[in-house]
Amino acid sequence: MNYPSRLIEDAVSEISRLPGIGKKTALRLALHLLKREEEQTIALSEALLNMRIKTTYCAKCHNIADDALCNICSNPKRDHSIICVVVDTRDVLAIESTNQYKGLYHVLGGIISPLEGIGPSDLHIDSLISRIEHPEENEPVKEVILALSPTMEGDTTAFYLQKKLKPAGIKMSTIARGIPIGGDLEYADEITLGRSIVSRVAYD
């Protein structure tokens, strides 16, 4: 496409590098910004830059943090004896929004994926082991919950972590797989339905 200005072309090319945004959407967004007051673009541009340059990560769980420790790790009311292992910050936000978990997290920063060339050494696995083997005073870790997606990469990562953490001798668990609440048995896929029967839960 022949853009009317090199400035627009540059902006469209940068916006369309974002995931899920093509050239047409990028042009729509660029023209939208051009129509609005200059302040909006300045605010957007500064917010992006500030976020990218100033954001720090929690020294303990690798979640995004404003200080040395994130607001979950530094909260004394949380249960410091349980660690929930997740792939990224979005998973932390998703679990936090359930209000069902009061322990700590450990953000791996990715998932083992041979296809994309991501191995265990690219993830925050060593620091997880160190958190379990060298716990802070009075706070030994009692349980590790693996909250990984039920994909091939998720299962591979879970399997690797199980093997790595076994010597520590602590309780390990994974989030339940099964029929979603409100889901219809009739429309569930066979693997999920099969898993929900194998992992059936006894009534108290």
Place this chain on the structure above:
Amino acid sequence: MNYPSRLIEDAVSEISRLPGIGKKTALRLALHLLKREEEQTIALSEALLNMRIKTTYCAKCHNIADDALCNICSNPKRDHSIICVVVDTRDVLAIESTNQYKGLYHVLGGIISPLEGIGPSDLHIDSLISRIEHPEENEPVKEVILALSPTMEGDTTAFYLQKKLKPAGIKMSTIARGIPIGGDLEYADEITLGRSIVSRVAYD
């Protein structure tokens, strides 16, 4: 949602002000930028700022331009006696990509919409009239084509322009409405089909 950092919250709130982008997508984009090298965010942020602050508009047709005149108005090979009236730069790009039009444009910068409080005085209508009434030497305007969307606002704007330009006594036309190429008669709506019969084209 409880964002892990104020920096992320600011970025998400600014990104989600863009049209068609909600909080969840904004968070996904923000976390994507955090994962990539710093250079990508710096380039994006600078491209947006440069575009918003440095972009200028063609003094003649109000299209986006790098210089005083856009590359269409300043092109001597274009037919300067025909003006195609459009709503915004996207329409110029769309018509240009057809390679069927060799005249000039006039970008209104919006459309008459009483509901949104946009009246004729908010649009570049006066400069269109002035282009027609005071043409450059040897380049009188012979025809004005209205390329507006067939919506209520588009029709209102077209009607207003017809009335305003009538005294100039030049030829006026509108882009053809009808069955799209490759469209199926059976599935066309009644209004489009009706219009395509009324505006039938005689074989040569």
